[in-house]
Amino acid sequence: MNRLFAPILLALVFVAAGSNVSEAQQVVTADGKQFSTTEMRISYQDTVVFMNYDAVPHQVFSSSNGLRFNLKRLLPGSGGAVRFAKRGVAEVRCAIHRDMRMKIIVE
Amino acid sequence: MAHDATFSVKAADRLRDLPLVAKLSLTMAALLLSLAGVIGMTMVSTRASIARHTRELVDARRVKEMAILSLALLRSQDDMSKAMLLDPARMDSLGVAKVEAFDQATALLKRMDSLSTSADLRRLTNNMRQVDEQQLRAMDTRILELTAVGDARAATRLYFEEYEPVRAQYEALVGQLGDVAEAHAEEAARRVASANRRALVYISIALVIGVIVVSMALYGVAQKMGTKLREAVDLMDMVARGNLTRAVEVDGHDETGRMAASVNAMVRDLRRMIGEIKSTSTRLVTSSGEISNAADESSSAVVTLGEAIDQISAGAQEQATVTNETVGVVKQMAASIEAVVQQAAEMAKAGNHTVHVARRGSETVRSAIQGLESTRTTVLEAAARVKELAEHSARIGDINKTVSSIADQCNLLALNASIEAARAGEHGAAFRIVAEEIRDLANESMASSGRIGQLVAAVQAGMADVIEAMRVGTTNADEGAQQARAAEESLDEILRTLEGTNGELQRIAEHAHLVTDDVGRVASMVESVAAVAQQSAASAEEMSAQSVQVAEAITRIARISSSGEVGGEREETLPVMARKLDRLIAGFEV
Numbered sequence: 241m242n243r244l245f246a247p248i249l250l251a252l253v254f255v256a257a258g259s260n261v262s263e264a265q266q267v268v269t270a271d272g273k274q275f276s277t278t279e280m281r282i283s284y285q286d287t288v289v290f291m292n293y294d295a296v297p298h299q300v301f302s303s304s305n306g307l308r309f310n311l312k313r314l315l316p317g318s319g320g321a322v323r324f325a326k327r328g329v330a331e332v333r334c335a336i337h338r339d340m341r342m343k344i345i346v347e
Numbered sequence: 348m349a350h351d352a353t354f355s356v357k358a359a360d361r362l363r364d365l366p367l368v369a370k371l372s373l374t375m376a377a378l379l380l381s382l383a384g385v386i387g388m389t390m391v392s393t394r395a396s397i398a399r400h401t402r403e404l405v406d407a408r409r410v411k412e413m414a415i416l417s418l419a420l421l422r423s424q425d426d427m428s429k430a431m432l433l434d435p436a437r438m439d440s441l442g443v444a445k446v447e448a449f450d451q452a453t454a455l456l457k458r459m460d461s462l463s464t465s466a467d468l469r470r471l472t473n474n475m476r477q478v479d480e481q482q483l484r485a486m487d488t489r490i491l492e493l494t495a496v497g498d499a500r501a502a503t504r505l506y507f508e509e510y511e512p513v514r515a516q517y518e519a520l521v522g523q524l525g526d527v528a529e530a531h532a533e534e535a536a537r538r539v540a541s542a543n544r545r546a547l548v549y550i551s552i553a554l555v556i557g558v559i560v561v562s563m564a565l566y567g568v569a570q571k572m573g574t575k576l577r578e579a580v581d582l583m584d585m586v587a588r589g590n591l592t593r594a595v596e597v598d599g600h601d602e603t604g605r606m607a608a609s610v611n612a613m614v615r616d617l618r619r620m621i622g623e624i625k626s627t628s629t630r631l632v633t634s635s636g637e638i639s640n641a642a643d644e645s646s647s648a649v650v651t652l653g654e655a656i657d658q659i660s661a662g663a664q665e666q667a668t669v670t671n672e673t674v675g676v677v678k679q680m681a682a683s684i685e686a687v688v689q690q691a692a693e694m695a696k697a698g699n700h701t702v703h704v705a706r707r708g709s710e711t712v713r714s715a716i717q718g719l720e721s722t723r724t725t726v727l728e729a730a731a732r733v734k735e736l737a738e739h740s741a742r743i744g745d746i747n748k749t750v751s752s753i754a755d756q757c758n759l760l761a762l763n764a765s766i767e768a769a770r771a772g773e774h775g776a777a778f779r780i781v782a783e784e785i786r787d788l789a790n791e792s793m794a795s796s797g798r799i800g801q802l803v804a805a806v807q808a809g810m811a812d813v814i815e816a817m818r819v820g821t822t823n824a825d826e827g828a829q830q831a832r833a834a835e836e837s838l839d840e841i842l843r844t845l846e847g848t849n850g851e852l853q854r855i856a857e858h859a860h861l862v863t864d865d866v867g868r869v870a871s872m873v874e875s876v877a878a879v880a881q882q883s884a885a886s887a888e889e890m891s892a893q894s895v896q897v898a899e900a901i902t903r904i905a906r907i908s909s910s911g912e913v914g915g916e917r918e919e920t921l922p923v924m925a926r927k928l929d930r931l932i933a934g935f936e937v
Contacts, residue, residue: 297495312439335442336491
């Protein structure tokens with residue numbers, strides 16, 4: 241069910257992300273209490289969309305210096321976008337499921 | 348085997364011959380090395396033990412501190428969980444903080460596990476990790492999920508009914524871990540103190556043993572030195588009593604051995620010296636009599652010598668007087684020779700002047716000769732010219748005769764012309780006048796020619812006189828030149844004679860100077876002879892005075908070398924001293 245709505249949500253997120261189509265956008269999904277990838281490389285000013293495909297809520301955040309963000313509670317089927325305006329490495333985790341970890345390298 | 352035994356004996360001999368200081372130093376070095384080895388090994392062992400126990404103590408203390416910190420973090424997470432249960436909206440902010448506290452607690456647990464060296468500590472940390480990973484974490488995740496979806500009631504029930512008892516169990520494990528860690532720390536501290544005490548005891552025992560061994564070594568050395576010193580002192584006592592027959596035993600070449608050898612050598616030398624003194628004293632008695640006789644003979648010889656010296660003194664005085672007179676005569680000679688030198692110098696000066704004047708006269712004669720020769724040449728040239736004039740005048744006479752002949756013929760022609768004119772009559776009147784004029788001219792020419800002839804004859808006669816006079820003048824000039832040459836030769840002879848005389852005068856002056864210098868040296872030598880004569884006289888007087896002192900000294904020697912009393916006064920004569928020496932030496936046993 242969620243997988244059916246995902247493209248629609250993604251399109252909505254794209255619209256909400258702004259009109260600047262030159263900036264790339266990446267998608268990370270949370271499924272099975274794990275991120276879809278453990279490491280991702282993006283460019284400066286890119287946007288990453290986190291989608292919760294799990295049946296449980298997630299709270300995606302990063303405490304890395306200069307690249308902090310907190311998407312707060314992501315209920316099943318919801319998502320959130322983060323635009324990385326600084327270069328560096330962001331250690332992304334879930335505040336509810338402490339074993340969920342991934343790394344985003346902003347170049 | 349035999350080689351090893353020989354080597355051991357040689358080594359023992361070398362060790363025995365070492366100086367005492369070297370022996371003591373070797374003993375002390377060996378002892379100190381042993382002590383240092385014992386203390387070093389004790390220190391190393393103790394240090395390793397203390398380091399190990401200190402590390403255990405520190406690790407246990409750190410585990411306890413980490414347990415307390417872990418407990419605080421756990422309670423902090425609980426507080427945050429309760430806050431989220433009361434207000435789920437706070438999960439957005441507290442969730443991240445709770446994850447960070449959880450990470451710190453997990454890191455502490457890993458660190459505690461690595462620091463837990465004992466089995467009970469490791470067991471406790473393992474239990475804590477199992478409770479955390481298998482129970483607490485799953486329940487906490489579930490509570491958060493329920494809170495996140497808004498089911499606070501189920502979350503609260505899960506927290507208080509299931510999570511809270513397990514958390515209390517975890518807290519109890521943490522408290523137990525702290526107590527065990529503290530017990531381990533105290534045990535490690537006790538072990539450190541025990542290791543320190545043990546090391547102190549070992550070092551004290553080693554020091555006591557070292558002091559005892561050093562004392563024994565020092566006692567042994569002092570005992571040996573004392574024994575040798577006592578033997579040496581006993582020998583010295585016997586020597587002091589006159590017994591020179593004993594010796595100290597010499598064993599080894601250390602200080603005591605060398606001291607014993609030196610004492611023995613000293614006693615041996617004393618024995619030899621006493622023997623020599625005995626024989627010398629005997630010879631001294633004999634020699635003193637001989638010295639006395641010799642002194643008597645010397646005394647008379649010295650008196651004779653004094654008289655001879657007086658005579659020498661008188662002779663020296665007389666010699667000094669005569670020499671002084673000689674000095675005066677020599678000085679007078681020097682003054683006379685100096686006057687001769689001055690006169691010779693003046694004569695040489697006058698001779699020089701004469702030579703100068705003679706040279707000038709010779710030069711004057713030489714110039715006169717040159718003048719005469721020049722005059723003679725001039726006269727000869729004039730005679731030649733006069734001869735030429737005579738010839739010219741002779742030719743004038745010939746020409747005059749020709750003119751006179753021409754005048755005669757003109758007169759004859761004029762006469763013939765007058766005759767012819769007279770025959771011509773009136774037509775020849777003018778011609779007759781011309782003929783008369785020509786005849787007059789011819790007559791005048793004849794008259795002039797006659798006068799010329801007279802003049803030429805007079806000139807020729809005068810020239811003949813001149814030629815004769817010139818011939819006579821030339822002859823006189825030749826004679827004058829010959830006489831001048833003779834005068835020049837005479838002057839040259841005089842000049843050579845004067846120069847020879849002058850050279851002789853200068854050589855006389857130089858020889859006179861040399862004679863003056865010789866006379867001066869003779870005068871200084873005679874003065875030196877006079878000074879020596881005076882000094883000889885003074886020395887003779889001094890020798891005379893010293894001969895008196897020598898005579899007195901010989902008299903004193905004779906008195907000392909004679910036996911018995913001298914001049915009614917008792918003196919220490921040589922025989923008396925020799926007898927005393929004999930008595931003293933008789934007390935020695937050699």
